[in-house]
Each structure stands twice: as C-alpha cells, then as structure tokens.
Amino acid sequence: MSELGFPLAILAELTHRCPLQCPYCSNPLALEASSAELSTEQWKAVIKEAADLGVLQIHFSGGEPTARRDLEELIAASAAEGLYTNLITAGVLLNKERLAALAQAGLDHVQLSFQDSEAAGCDRIGNYKGGFEKKLDCARWVKEIGLPLTLNMVVHRQNLEHLEEMMALAERLEAQRVEIAHVQYYGWAYLNRASLMPTRAQLERATEIVEAARERLKGIMVIDYVVPDYYARRPKSCMGGWGRQFLNISPAGKVLPCHAAESITTLTFDRVSERSLRDIWENSEAFKAYRGSDWMPEPCRSCERKEIDWGGCRCQAFALTGEAGNVDPACAKSPLHAAMQALATSESGKEAQSFHYRTRKAGEQAAEKMPEPLG
Amino acid sequence: MSERITITETSVPGLPIGVKLRFDKQRDQWVILAPERLFVLDTIALEIVKRCDGKASVAEIVNDLAETFQAPRDVILKDVGALLQDLADKRILAA
Numbered sequence: 001m002s003e004l005g006f007p008l009a010i011l012a013e014l015t016h017r018c019p020l021q022c023p024y025c026s027n028p029l030a031l032e033a034s035s036a037e038l039s040t041e042q043w044k045a046v047i048k049e050a051a052d053l054g055v056l057q058i059h060f061s062g063g064e065p066t067a068r069r070d071l072e073e074l075i076a077a078s079a080a081e082g083l084y085t086n087l088i089t090a091g092v093l094l095n096k097e098r099l100a101a102l103a104q105a106g107l108d109h110v111q112l113s114f115q116d117s118e119a120a121g122c123d124r125i126g127n128y129k130g131g132f133e134k135k136l137d138c139a140r141w142v143k144e145i146g147l148p149l150t151l152n153m154v155v156h157r158q159n160l161e162h163l164e165e166m167m168a169l170a171e172r173l174e175a176q177r178v179e180i181a182h183v184q185y186y187g188w189a190y191l192n193r194a195s196l197m198p199t200r201a202q203l204e205r206a207t208e209i210v211e212a213a214r215e216r217l218k219g220i221m222v223i224d225y226v227v228p229d230y231y232a233r234r235p236k237s238c239m240g241g242w243g244r245q246f247l248n249i250s251p252a253g254k255v256l257p258c259h260a261a262e263s264i265t266t267l268t269f270d271r272v273s274e275r276s277l278r279d280i281w282e283n284s285e286a287f288k289a290y291r292g293s294d295w296m297p298e299p300c301r302s303c304e305r306k307e308i309d310w311g312g313c314r315c316q317a318f319a320l321t322g323e324a325g326n327v328d329p330a331c332a333k334s335p336l337h338a339a340m341q342a343l344a345t346s347e348s349g350k351e352a353q354s355f356h357y358r359t360r361k362a363g364e365q366a367a368e369k370m371p372e373p374l375g
Numbered sequence: 376m377s378e379r380i381t382i383t384e385t386s387v388p389g390l391p392i393g394v395k396l397r398f399d400k401q402r403d404q405w406v407i408l409a410p411e412r413l414f415v416l417d418t419i420a421l422e423i424v425k426r427c428d429g430k431a432s433v434a435e436i437v438n439d440l441a442e443t444f445q446a447p448r449d450v451i452l453k454d455v456g457a458l459l460q461d462l463a464d465k466r467i468l469a470a
Contacts, residue, residue: 005402008413054401056408084395084408109393109410148393150410174377176466177410219379219464224411 004244004291006281009057010050011248011259012043014071018064020090020126021357022115024154024189024196027063028262029363036252040070042273044077046249049277051081061088063251066098072105079106086111088152091138092131099141110142111150111179117165125159127357139173150177155206156196158352163206167213170221180210181226186260186315191356191366199348200231229330230344234305235312236330242290242314247281255280257287260315264324290314295325299333322373329374339374380463380470382433384452388459389429391469396424409467423455427468433459 016031038046047058058078065071066089078085087102088111099110112135115125119132142149151170155163163180170178182203183189183196198206210225217223229236239246239258248256254269255277256262261269267286281287289295293306300311312328320329321336329336356362356369382388390396395408396416405421407414416424422443426436437455441448462468 054399056397056399056406056413082397084397086410108395108408111410146392148391148410176377179411219466220377222466 004282006053006278007055007245007247009059009246010055011059011061011246012046012065012074013061013063013248013250013259014043014065014068014074015063015251017067018062018090018358019067019092020064020115020128020131021359022126022154022188023192023355023357024156024183025358026184026187026189026259027358028260029187029191029366030262031063031358031360031363032251037068038251038253038272040073042253043070043074046253046272046277047074047077047081047083049272051078051083053278053281055083057084057086059086059088064090064093066093072101075102075105075107084108089113089138090126090128090131090135092128092134094138094141096141096144099138099147100145103145103147107147109148109150111152112139112142113152113154114166114169115154116159117162117169121159121162125355127355136173139175143174148177149173149175150179151175152179152181154181154183155198156183157198157202157348158196160198160202160206163209167209167223171217175221177222177224179224179226180206181224182206182228184226184228184260185230186263186319188356188358190263190319191370193371194347194350195352195355197230197344197348198228200345202348203228203231229313229316230340232330233332234330235309235316235328237309238313238316238328241292241310243281243287244291244310247277255284257290258315261286263315264318266318266324290324297325297327300327303333320374336374343374380468382456382459382463382470384432384434384437386433386459386470387429387431388427388433388436388463388468388470390424390427390467394467407467409465412465412467414467419454420458423458424462427459429469 015037016027075085085107086109091112116122122132123129153166185193214223243257248259253272256269269286270280270284296311300306312330314324317326317328318324327334329340397406397408399406405416437452440451
C-alpha cells in the first residue's frame, strides 16, 4: 500500500446531541452520551495531527456541532493550521451573534439542512416545532455575515413531491450550492426504510428535476446529487473505497472509515486517545479489513469495475446479507440483487408508517424492530 | 438572485469569500479549497489563478502571461477565458 495517501478531508462528529430527530440520521443507533465526548484539548490535538498528516479540509458535524460551546475554539485551531473549515448544521441553535463569532474564528463555509420546502413537513420530519422558521433566519444571517451557503436537503418518499419547491427555496435563500441527497439506508434510515423508500417513478422524476435545474442554474448554483442504490444496477463507489480517501472521527474519538461503519458490529474501531491517527489509518484492523481489493469475493475479484466501485458498500452488504465481506446487493451480479429491488418496490408502495424518530431510547430499542436481511 | 458571470477581457477576476488558494506541502502541489471541493492546479492553471487578485483585468492578465511566457496573445486569451469561465461556472471565481 505504498501509494496510500492520507485523506484530504476529515469529518469531525463533535457530538451526538441534536435538537432534531430526523428518522434517517447518519449517526449510529447507539448514540454517544455527552460524557463520552472528546474534550476541547483532545480535539485540538487531533486537528493538529490531521493537519500535519496533510488534511486540508475539516467538516464539523454531529449531531449538532453548535451544541458544543467550544466550536469557536476548534474552528480557530483549524484555521491556525491552515485548514478549510466547514460547518454542517441544522441551524436551530444559532443566533446571529454566535454565527458572527464562528465567522470571526475563521469559519469558511456553512451547510444548512432543510428537511422539506415548507414548515409543516420540515418540522414533522425533524420532529422540531418551529425549526423551519429558525432555519430561514439562519440562512439569512449566513448571507448577511457574508459566508458562502450550501443547503443540504435529504430526500425520500415523504418529501420528494416538494423537490421543485426545495430547489426554489435554495434559489430564494441565495445558496451558492445545494446538495440533494437521497437517503442511504444504514442505521436510523435502515430502521425507517419502509417509510422513506422512494418509488421508482419518484426517483426518475427527481433525477429529471435535478438535471433541468442544473441546466437552468448553470453558473448560479452548484447542485450535487446523491442517488439511492436500491434501484441501481451497479453499486456506488462508497467513500471512494473503504479506507482509501476518507475518515471520520466520532464524538468519543473512534476513527471510522465512514459515518455508518459502526453498524458493522463485527469490527472494532480504534480511538484517537489510544493510537496516532497515522497508525490507525495505515495499520488498524478495521481500516485494513476491506481496503483495496484483496478482501473481495467473486464475482468482485475478477470484475473489471473492482477499482472503480471498490465493491460498493460494506455497511450495506452487512445490513442486507449479514456479512460485510459479501457482494453489495446493489450490484446486478449479486445473487440478492433481484430481492433487493423487489424489496424497494414493495416498501415504496406501502402506506407510510409513523417514524421511529432518532432518540436515545428509540436507539436502545431498535434491535428488535430492524428489518430482516435479505434471503 | 445572482446571475451567471460571463468572462470577457474587461472582467476583473478574483477568488470569492469561501474559496482559498493554498500550497499543499505534504503533496507538493497547489490547490483551490472551496465548499466540499478541492481542485489541484497544474502549472498553467496556477499561473492564471495566482494573477486573479481582484485588481487586474483579464486583458492585463493575458498581456502579462504573453510577456512572461513569450506566447501568442490570442492563444493565451482563449485558454485563460476558457479556464476562468469554467471556474466561474463552478462558483469558485468572482468577477
């Protein structure tokens, strides 16, 4: 692995605390308590170490990263190391003074989530009353302070009918960039899959809307689009390959190859408090387990796309087959591919059930409610 | 609502807030850092981008490059125009 470089960007999940309870949250079902979170000094040491290893960008996420009172300090420490700093926030805990303080500390960019294009849907999906209005305020303050703004919109069966309105909202708020991301089904989203899975017709319509908007808004707004893979023929190149380009640090300091990696319960993850970042990246068992192509089973091993999609997604293989080293069922070459597509068609045709909202209690009780693997 | 920027010889290009030119010493390369984006610059792109200081016009940048590299002005104008329009469309250049 002599060509293995250190990642250009890292995701720092500062806390799992969050006022919102989105049913597709990318955090693990077992949420870390605030008492387990890394201290300010520990995070600052991680930031310094990451910058020394060649990281250029740091994304502060959570949970809700603004729930950490030391966010200003961590942004300032990152800026002092020359890192590009990005805040991924729900926006509801911010006021204009705090935002200005974050900008003053060296914040480069804000990514603000919206759960829908209007208050009823937004507040219902996030289970936070009044959230939509607060997000509108937050977007306005970001612009007034002069920071670049991206809107993050996660889409699924219960809000896709508003996709055009969501794009219009991004235009109205003068976002320079918008991320339209279909839900990916791990952890909380896997638990809520039957309520979230889009129909194939919805997916096709969404893709048309995004393509038309890209044409219309060329040079005005950059649109990133993340597609779902339950209807795909080929798997996604998840994280650009396991342990190749990306790492994520959890609130308790666990170093993960992706934010869903803890859903693979057969792996254990090392902590920044116990080993150096470089050592974990290069040598930890969890990173080595599915790095490159040596771990691959057939038909991946002899597939001409093995270094394009790197075998798809390990978390998905684990969730749907019970074994993270199996072929990702999103690939048409998987024996479970037809069953996966049939499942998507069947679940997307159901009446939406009520959400299992993201709460500590729901996480503790999730095991018995998780959908069964395929086959 | 903002409008698409069209790069002409009179445009005065510069990097907007939230976009940074930086030397990546661990990898010995110049990069542009932008929201969720990172662009590695080759030698030619770097020569162009580092002249985008929010003061010089495209015409002045082209003149300077033609002088520095002893190359035909019309060829340079075409390359510079294409690169800057592409960067503007990616929202990583203001003018």
